[in-house]
Amino acid sequence: MGATTPAAWVTAASSVIDGHCRRATLGIAQYEERLRTTAGRNRVRVTYVPLVAVEPASTAIVAARGRYAMPRRGEWPVDELSVDIALTFGLPGTWVDLDPTGVDVYADTGELTLPLNAVGLGFSEVDVTYTAGLETIPDKVKVACGQIVRNLQATPALNVRAGTLDRMHLEYFSDTLVDEAVRSMLAPYVAQKVG
Numbered sequence: 001m002g003a004t005t006p007a008a009w010v011t012a013a014s015s016v017i018d019g020h021c022r023r024a025t026l027g028i029a030q031y032e033e034r035l036r037t038t039a040g041r042n043r044v045r046v047t048y049v050p051l052v053a054v055e056p057a058s059t060a061i062v063a064a065r066g067r068y069a070m071p072r073r074g075e076w077p078v079d080e081l082s083v084d085i086a087l088t089f090g091l092p093g094t095w096v097d098l099d100p101t102g103v104d105v106y107a108d109t110g111e112l113t114l115p116l117n118a119v120g121l122g123f124s125e126v127d128v129t130y131t132a133g134l135e136t137i138p139d140k141v142k143v144a145c146g147q148i149v150r151n152l153q154a155t156p157a158l159n160v161r162a163g164t165l166d167r168m169h170l171e172y173f174s175d176t177l178v179d180e181a182v183r184s185m186l187a188p189y190v191a192q193k194v195g
Contacts, residue, residue, distance in 0.1 A: 005149060009152055009153075010145065010149060013145045014145060020178050020182075020186055021186060021189045022190060022191040023048060023191050026133060026141060028052050028054060028131055028132070029048075029131070030129065030130070031046070031129070031130055031131075031132060032128070033047060033130075034125060034127050034128075035125060035126055037122065037123050037124060039069075041122075042113060042114045042116060042122045042123065043111060043113050045109065045111050046112065046130060047192065048133070048191050049132055049191075050133075051106075051107040051110060052107070052131050052133060059100050059103070059105055060107065060131050061100035061103050061105060061112070061129070062131060063097075063127075064097070064098040064114075064127065064129070065095050065096060065098055066114060066123035066126040066127075067126070068096070069124035095127075096117075098114065098126075102115045112126075144186050147179070147182050148182060151182075152177060
């Protein structure tokens with residue numbers, strides 16, 4: 001893109017990229033999700049990556065709370081005494097706040113490992129508020145933005161090759177602004193909903 005490219009086109013191309021990547025922005029933003037855990041596992045995977053800790057925080061997790069699961073026979077690796085204790089104190093179905101620093105975070109994959117309570121009871125679902133995004137926009141994304149601007153310039157309204165008022169011949173250079181080349185450049189940044 002040259003210096004003569006209108007800023008509005010770059011802004012429009014950036015919006016197209018954010019929409020294609022299923023995010024509000026590729027930059028750092030805060031997200032909140034409610035996620036179900038798989039029976040017998042105390043892990044979840046968030047949608048938006050990479051996870052980034054924003055200063056002065058030491059973790060990307062801003063807040064977390066979990067709902068204790070109602071263990072079924074053979075589902076949790078806890079003994080009957082632990083289940084009896086959990087039921088006596090009414091833990092299953094109860095929401096509890098989690099210490100964000102107690103959640104193990106794998107920034108690149110978005111996998112979170114949740115802590116267990118004292119009797120080994122896990123969670124059936126969690127609410128997580130976290131920060132994710134790119135601190136620096138990679139060159140591939142910038143090139144994709146330039147390609148989208150070129151594709152914008154090649155829209156049908158600007159590609160009238162021949163015609164009269166009653167007959168107009170239009171040439172389409174691409175079926176979409178996000179062509180195959182742009183898709184491949186943006187593939188690592190598209191948010192993936194897991195589960």
